[in-house]
Amino acid sequence: MAEISYTPEFHHTKWVDNVDRVQADGPNGFNVRFSAIERELKQLSTVVAQINAALHVVAPPPKEQRLTLKPAIVSTDGVSPPTWSQDE
Numbered sequence: 484m485a486e487i488s489y490t491p492e493f494h495h496t497k498w499v500d501n502v503d504r505v506q507a508d509g510p511n512g513f514n515v516r517f518s519a520i521e522r523e524l525k526q527l528s529t530v531v532a533q534i535n536a537a538l539h540v541v542a543p544p545p546k547e548q549r550l551t552l553k554p555a556i557v558s559t560d561g562v563s564p565p566t567w568s569q570d571e
């Protein structure tokens with residue numbers, strides 16, 4: 484089985500109050516950071532898919548099985564066929 488690994492690439496750089504301005508574009512903008520997070524999540528989903536595939540090789544998913552049970556009707560009073568009764 485191949486080795487499965489994940490190395491995070493996104494590292495958040497903290498903004499500083501009264502120093503950093505909120506902006507959409509630029510090297511410190513929201514667009515760049517959210518794009519980096521999106522790439523990170525795509526990479527993570529690829530690793531999860533690899534883990535899922537490896538688990539199915541080691542232990543395939545269980546197959547559905549059905550079990551049907553017939554009730555055993557036994558005469559308790561010596562009468563054949565057995566009689567039914569209901570208690571309140």
